[in-house]
Amino acid sequence: xxxxxxxxxxxxxxxxxxxxxxxxxxxxxxxxxxxxxxxxxxxxxxxxxxxxxxxxxxxxxxxxxxxxxxxxxxxxxxxxxxxxxxxxxxxxxxxxxxxxxxxxxxxxxxxxxxxxxxxxxxxxxxxxxxxxxxxxxxxxxxxxxxxxxxxxxxxxxxxxxxxxxxxxxxxxxxxxxxxxxxxxxxxxxxxxxxxxxxxxxxxxxxxxxxxxxxxxxxxxxxxxxxxxxxxxxxxxxxxxxxxxxxxxxxxxxxxxxxxxxxxxxxxxxxxxxxxxxxxxxxxxxxxxxxxxxxxxxxxxxxxxxxxxxxxxxxxxxxxxxxxxxxxxxxxxxxxxxxxxxxxxxxxxxxxxxxxxxxx
Amino acid sequence: xxxxxxxxxxxxxxxxxxxxxxxxxxxxxxxxxxxxxxxxxxxxxxxxxxxxxxxxxxxxxxxxxxxxxxxxxxxxxxxxxxxxxxxxxxxxxxxxxxxxxxxxxxxxxxxxxxxxxxxxxxxxxxxxxxxxxxxxxxxxxxxxxxxxxxxxxxxxxxxxxxxxxxxxxxxxxxxxxxxxxxxxxxxxxxxxxxxxxxxxxxxxxxxxxxxxxxxxxxxxxxxxxxxxxxxxxxxxxxxxxxxxxxxxxxxxxxxxxxxxxxxxxxxxxxxxxxxxxxxxxxxxxxxxxxxxxxxxxxxxxxx
Numbered sequence: 202x203x204x205x206x207x208x209x210x211x212x213x214x215x216x217x218x219x220x221x222x223x224x225x226x227x228x229x230x231x232x233x234x235x236x237x238x239x240x241x242x243x244x245x246x247x248x249x250x251x252x253x254x255x256x257x258x259x260x261x262x263x264x265x266x267x268x269x270x271x272x273x274x275x276x277x278x279x280x281x282x283x284x285x286x287x288x289x290x291x292x293x294x295x296x297x298x299x300x301x302x303x304x305x306x307x308x309x310x311x312x313x314x315x316x317x318x319x320x321x322x323x324x325x326x327x328x329x330x331x332x333x334x335x336x337x338x339x340x341x342x343x344x345x346x347x348x349x350x351x352x353x354x355x356x357x358x359x360x361x362x363x364x365x366x367x368x369x370x371x372x373x374x375x376x377x378x379x380x381x382x383x384x385x386x387x388x389x390x391x392x393x394x395x396x397x398x399x400x401x402x403x404x405x406x407x408x409x410x411x412x413x414x415x416x417x418x419x420x421x422x423x424x425x426x427x428x429x430x431x432x433x434x435x436x437x438x439x440x441x442x443x444x445x446x447x448x449x450x451x452x453x454x455x456x457x458x459x460x461x462x463x464x465x466x467x468x469x470x471x472x473x474x475x476x477x478x479x480x481x482x483x484x485x486x487x488x489x490x491x492x493x494x495x496x497x498x499x500x501x502x503x504x505x506x507x508x509x510x511x512x513x514x515x516x517x518x519x520x521x522x523x524x525x526x527x528x529x530x531x532x533x534x535x536x537x538x539x540x541x542x543x544x545x546x547x548x549x550x551x552x553x554x555x556x557x558x559x560x
Numbered sequence: 561x562x563x564x565x566x567x568x569x570x571x572x573x574x575x576x577x578x579x580x581x582x583x584x585x586x587x588x589x590x591x592x593x594x595x596x597x598x599x600x601x602x603x604x605x606x607x608x609x610x611x612x613x614x615x616x617x618x619x620x621x622x623x624x625x626x627x628x629x630x631x632x633x634x635x636x637x638x639x640x641x642x643x644x645x646x647x648x649x650x651x652x653x654x655x656x657x658x659x660x661x662x663x664x665x666x667x668x669x670x671x672x673x674x675x676x677x678x679x680x681x682x683x684x685x686x687x688x689x690x691x692x693x694x695x696x697x698x699x700x701x702x703x704x705x706x707x708x709x710x711x712x713x714x715x716x717x718x719x720x721x722x723x724x725x726x727x728x729x730x731x732x733x734x735x736x737x738x739x740x741x742x743x744x745x746x747x748x749x750x751x752x753x754x755x756x757x758x759x760x761x762x763x764x765x766x767x768x769x770x771x772x773x774x775x776x777x778x779x780x781x782x783x784x785x786x787x788x789x790x791x792x793x794x795x796x797x798x799x800x801x802x803x804x805x806x807x808x809x810x811x812x813x814x815x816x817x818x819x820x821x822x823x824x825x826x827x828x829x830x831x832x833x834x835x836x837x838x839x840x841x842x843x844x845x846x847x848x849x850x851x852x853x854x855x856x857x858x859x860x861x862x863x
Contacts, residue, residue, distance in 0.1 A: 249755075263759030264675050270667035271676070271685045274733065277726055278692055281703045288706040339601025347595055356602060363609045365847050367787020369814045370836045373821045374612050377619075377829070419608050426605070450591040473694060480696020482790040483814075487822060507698050507790070514702065514794055530702045534695060541694035545687065 469547025620837025656721025669736025720796030735777025
């Protein structure tokens with residue numbers, strides 16, 4: 202389109218410059234050097250150019266301001282790290298590394314250990330991943346490969362709406378809908394079928410690790426599915442055509458041509474979901490039961506790193522208590538940074554050379 | 561020479577053999593089975609969304625009334641009361657956050673797209689922004705608490721605004737950069753060729769061309785922090801009364817929903833549903849506006 206438009210213009214403009222170079226050099230170079238200051242032809246453009254400064258100073262200072270703002274992102278990360286270390290030094294000194302392997306949590310006698318919270322965080326996050334990953338992959342495959350074009354935009358819009366709902370609203374919904382459902386319907390059912398495994402034992406209050414995992418799974422689903430969709434869209438179409446040309450069915454095409462090419466990115470997307478699940482606070486706090494126990498049963502109440510901070514931070518009395526809570530925050534910060542960094546690198550490795558996204 | 565290709569010729573395949581046909585049937589069946597699973601997964605994902613939205617409207621709409629928007633919370637035991645102060649408080653905190661977060665985020669995005677192309681520093685900034693985006697909001701809350709609230713010795717609206725602003729920056733930076741990257745280079749070159757200085761090109765040409773996308777990014781970041789509760793727990797803290805001072809604790813809609821949701825009173829639960837509905841409507845409206853903006857962008861039609 203643009204090339205066809207370009208050619209006539211070039212043709213029409215070429216007759217003008219062609220005759221000029223021949224007579225001009227001797228004539229034009231002399232007037233060109235002298236009349237500019239005299240102002241033979243005072244054009245507004247020349248006027249503007251002569252009045253205006255070189256602009257180097259403005260350019261440099263603008264670039265410097267932009268650079269400063271960009272570096273503020275480093276500053277934010279560094280500052281969070283430093284401030285958390287400084288404010289948790291009491292507990293860092295008192296407990297050392299043992300803080301993360303001790304089970305005690307006794308604010309009254311000043312005895313703190315983070316093991317129950319680590320267990321709760323890992324258990325809920327992994328369980329949430331187990332529920333969310335198959336569903337998210339299914340949605341992503343459906344949206345990129347199977348879905349009729351008409352439905353594609355509305356469905357991806359709906360799944361993105363799921364990401365826009367605030368954590369506290371999920372929590373509210375879970376408290377009043379999911380918890381009774383767990384207590385009266387899903388819990389007894391699971392106990393009847395899988396009670397012998399020992400994972401579904403004890404009193405079922407409706408709140409507990411399993412309920413928290415379910416609400417977490419709903420919350421991380423849209424993140425995983427939209428990232429996986431982007432990654433699968435980045436697979437070149439020639440891959441698909443090649444596999445189909447060999448006589449593969451559609452599913453074989455997806456498995457061999459698409460999933461195999463994007464597996465690194467998909468693992469990255471899942472890890473980003475894991476990072477979200479580790480740090481999710483409000484909804485989990487509202488349904489996990491908030492009790493620092495380590496129990497095999499998934500019905501049992503638990504506690505996560507994020508929810509103990511949310512629950513006890515504002516009522517923490519005593520410097521050691523506060524610094525123990527901040528140390529938990531520090532651990533959460535470092536773990537999510539590492540998980541996210543690895544995940545991002547994996548996603549980048551797959552989507553870096555991809556063509557620009559087409560919405 | 562010529563006999564070799566002949567000897568290497570494959571045997572003619574028997575397409576009608578029963579084993580082959582069985583194989584094809586199995587493969588086709590697998591294909592349909594997996595396609596069915598994918599459709600099932602999509603339905604299972606959309607179901608909770610519809611369940612949540614339906615329940616929210618059902619519970620929230622019946623509790624919405626004029627008092628909700630005009631009154632401050634009533635003490636326990638008294639009927640009535642609303643969340644007017646929370647709505648206004650949320651607005652104040654979000655305004656503060658936007659005033660701080662949006663300029664820094666856009667400027668960082670401009671650096672990445674206009675000045676930092678291909679530089680190691682820019683890659684590092686981009687990576688850090690992506691990682692910062694995944695840091696839990698509660699961590700932001702306790703670090704701002706340690707920085708501002710401990711120094712000032714009291715909770716404040718300002719601290720809440722700073723915490724939310726920090727959460728907005730990485731999102732805005734990345735979307736700004738992505739949007740600026742879609743601006744064709746020819747436009748910049750045209751401006752620079754006319755003698756427009758580089759800073760002016762960045763502001764009036766690149767940013768202006770990409771502005772629909774950048775507004776989209778800002779509103780997405782806004783919608784994301786609008787529902788954040790965790791960072792406000794220790795910074796804005798919440799307040800049962802009116803407050804317009806930046807140095808004092810301020811009420812916020814998500815905070816108030818949290819307090820009401822975990823309370824044992826039915827009246828407060830009702831208010832929590834109504835508050836959630838209002839919050840969701842606010843967020844949905846901004847996300848939908850974003851969609852409209854994004855689909856009608858300057859870049860969509862041209863070049």
